[in-house]
Amino acid sequence: MTALARPITTEELLAMPDDGKRRWIINGELREQEMETGEIGGRTMTIRNRFHSATMANVTGELYIWRTTRPTPRGNVVCGEAGVRLPGEPGATVGVDVAYVPPDVMVEQTADSTIVHGVPTLVVEILSPNDTVEQLDEMVATYQAVGVPLVWVVDPHDRTVTIYRPGDEPTLVNARQELTGGDVLPGFAVPVARLFE
Numbered sequence: 001m002t003a004l005a006r007p008i009t010t011e012e013l014l015a016m017p018d019d020g021k022r023r024w025i026i027n028g029e030l031r032e033q034e035m036e037t038g039e040i041g042g043r044t045m046t047i048r049n050r051f052h053s054a055t056m057a058n059v060t061g062e063l064y065i066w067r068t069t070r071p072t073p074r075g076n077v078v079c080g081e082a083g084v085r086l087p088g089e090p091g092a093t094v095g096v097d098v099a100y101v102p103p104d105v106m107v108e109q110t111a112d113s114t115i116v117h118g119v120p121t122l123v124v125e126i127l128s129p130n131d132t133v134e135q136l137d138e139m140v141a142t143y144q145a146v147g148v149p150l151v152w153v154v155d156p157h158d159r160t161v162t163i164y165r166p167g168d169e170p171t172l173v174n175a176r177q178e179l180t181g182g183d184v185l186p187g188f189a190v191p192v193a194r195l196f197e
Contacts, residue, residue: 059079059124060098073107076100077099082098084116088146092146093115097124100121123143124152125140150163159193160192177192179192
């Protein structure tokens with residue numbers, strides 16, 4: 001019988017080199033994905049797909065505008081592979097494209113923490129060409145298992161958003177429709193097409 005490797009910790013993940021790989025932890029297991037890289041000024045850098053980046057900026061902007069209309073205390077919008085340590089053992093530490101972190105989670109963060117510890121209200125994953133269906137399914141299942149009430153999977157190629165809510169079937173909205181936050185993000189509404197401008 002082969003012994004199982006011990007779970008990897010968030011601290012070990014954060015200590016890994018920045019070598020062009022996207023890394024995250026699911027159920028204590030390390031996941032890795034090669035990222036597109038390029039050479040700029042003699043340095044190798046991770047390069048993001050411009051459609052992915054533009055969509056991330058648009059989603060972040062719409063959430064930021066919505067956030068400013070909320071009563072205080074307000075949560076925070078984080079983006080750009082923001083680190084999130086989800087609760088549970090052996091746990092999950094992920095880099096999310098965009099998230100809205102509620103005020104009760106934000107107040108628990110320390111000045112020394114570089115990642116968010118807790119459950120976001122919303123997680124947005126923006127598809128890249130190298131994402132796999134298996135990776136996506138695992139991420140959504142992980143978010144739902146820890147109680148993230150709303151997950152959006154945004155597809156810049158097809159100009160759609162798939163909405164995941166606990167206990168419901170996924171719902172797809174396209175560029176001719178409106179994306180709302182429902183009772184999770186009250187008052188949030190945006191034409192889907194605007195996310196891809």
